Every structure is written in structure tokens, then in C-alpha cells.
Amino acid sequence: MDTGGNSLVSGPDGVKRKVSYFYDPEVGNYYYGQGHPMKPHRIRMTNALLAHYGLLQNMQVLKPYPARDRDLYRFHAETQQDQLRQLKRFNVGEDCPVFDGLYSFCQTYAGGSVGGAVKLNHGICDISINWAGGLHHAKNCEASGFCYVNDIILAILELLK
Structure with missing residues (x-):
């Protein structure tokens, strides 16, 4: 089964797999x-x-679409009120610092993972890659381990649809 471009030979069967690669040049x-x-x-x-x-x-x-607020809230609690007082509560600080564009960064990496799950669900690709994603330490109410949004959980929730 030859699918032409945008595919890689994978596995002993030699069948070409369709690969979706999510990358935003701004993420760097x-x-x-x-x-x-x-x-x-x-x-x-x-x-x-x-x-x-x-x-x-x-x-x-593919350039990922930024994850929407409603996508992010599927697993994570809303934490926008009283931001300065809440930073410590949500473990934002030295390990998970505040930096310029933080929310956009989260939307980008989560958007790539959710977008990949959508493509897999619809059979548009066999393999989905998002090097910016995989930030799995975030808990639903706090940042942890350099991770602010747990894009893995968001992608799994999408795959379970």
C-alpha cells in the first residue's frame, strides 16, 4: 500500500505510514x-x-493551532484570578517560572498534541509527532516539573472521544 509522499516505511511489513509532524518555529x-x-x-x-x-x-x-481555553480546562482547573497570590499555590516559581509568552507556549505545545490526537482519531495519519509536547508532570491544579499544562492527558482525552 503505497501512499506517496508524507509517509515513512515502518516495520517489517514495509507499509508506508502517514506521519503528521506538528512544529511551530516560534516555540524555540x-x-x-x-x-x-x-x-x-x-x-x-x-x-x-x-x-x-x-x-x-x-x-x-503542520503548525499547531493554539489549544483553546476549553481544551485546556478539560483537565486543568482555571487559575487566572488573583494571579500573584496564586503563583505559590499552583507551584509556579523556580521550577516552573513565569516568562514572557508562557500562556502562548502552553497553547502551542498542547495544541500540537491535541491536533495530533484529532488526526489519529480521523485516520488522517498513522503517526503523530509533537516534539514540543510530552510535558506530563503538570497536575490538574498546579504546574510541576517544568510543565504547566499536561498535554498528554489532553491528547488522551481527545483519543478517547
Whole structure:
């Protein structure tokens, strides 16, 4: 079963798999702060490697739609009121710092994971990649482990539809 472009040979059966790759070039511009181990610019470097090795031509490259508030709230509690007082309560600080564009960053990485789940659910692809995602430490009411939004849970909720 040859599907033409935007596919990779995978597995011993030699069947081409349709691959959706979610990437927003802006994601590498976010900065957690000096000395913080989380470095979103590495996502840009990964994309450059994929391009250099000619792998992007075998995938459908998509810019993720930002996750909507209602998508984010499917797992996470709303935390916008009394922001300064709430930062400590929701574990936002040294481990999970506030930085310029934080909410947009969360919308981008969560949007890629939810978008990938939608494509998988509709049979549009066999494999979905979102290097910006996988930030699975976030709890439903607090940030944790460099993670603000648990995009894995959001993608699973989408897959379960």
C-alpha cells in the first residue's frame, strides 16, 4: 500500500505510514530563564536536524493551532484570578517560572498534541509527532516539573472521544 509522499516505511511489513509532524518555529523563542534546564530552543534544533537529513519531505508538517481555553480546562482547573497570590499555590516559581509568552507556549505545545490526537482519531495519519509536547508532570491544579499544562492527558482525552 503505497501512499506517496508524507509517509515513512515502518516495520517489517514495509507499509508506508502517514506521519503528521506538528512544529511551530516560534516555540524555540520561549525562555525559562538563565540556568533553568528546560530549553525550548532545542525543539528548533531538532527540527533543523530533521530538515538537514531530508526527513521533513516524508512527513506532513503542520503548525499547531493554539489549544483553546476549553481544551485546556478539560483537565486543568482555571487559575487566572488573583494571579500573584496564586503563583505559590499552583507551584509556579523556580521550577516552573513565569516568562514572557508562557500562556502562548502552553497553547502551542498542547495544541500540537491535541491536533495530533484529532488526526489519529480521523485516520488522517498513522503517526503523530509533537516534539514540543510530552510535558506530563503538570497536575490538574498546579504546574510541576517544568510543565504547566499536561498535554498528554489532553491528547488522551481527545483519543478517547
